[in-house]
Amino acid sequence: MSLLGWVGTLAACCTTFAFVPQIVKIRRQGGDDLSYAMLSFYLTGILLWLAYGLLLHAAAVIWANAATAFLVGVAIVLKATHPSRAARKRAALQAVTEAAVAEAAEIAAASDTAPSSKFAAPRASSSQEVSLSAAAQPVLTAPAVIASSSVPLTDLARES
Secondary structure, three states: OOHHHHHHHHHHHHHHHOOHHHHHHHHHHOOOOOOHHHHHHHHHHHHHHHHHHHHHOOHHHHHHHHHHHHHHHHHHHHHHHOOOHHHHHHHHHHHHHHHHHHHHHHHHHHHHHOOOOOOOOOOOOOOOOOOOOOOOHHHHHHHHHHHHOOOOHHHHHHHO
16 A cells, blocks of 8 residues: 555544544533534535545545444434433432432321331320420530530530
8 A cells, every 4th residue: 555545544544533532422421512513514524525435436535434424423313312411410319309209208198197116206195294394404405505615525424
């Protein structure tokens, strides 16, 4: 093969396979950053080069542009069928949120009908009043007292 043939073949390989990383990126991340207009113009140019190669009977031009036209077609199909990474994350978040809401609704419905013995607090009868004794009140306010106190926690533990 002559030098001209080698240069043409190398150029055909470079321009054809240069589009492969773009297809991989579209598969992984979606094709939001590619416009259909750019892909359409690019495909039109490739098809015109293919026609030119067919008219000249130039095998290197024909196979390179046929392969590139195929790759651009794959990119267009992937762009149309593969959502972007952000869209997939939004869809996954929405699915998780809907599942959590449904589970919370089931729990709420179950607790309204029959309280779970594992988590239900004992209910006071009509003769029993639920009130906090004087001894229980400091326990409820202990975090506020501890936060505002300058006494070390170890000293508070010894006092009780």
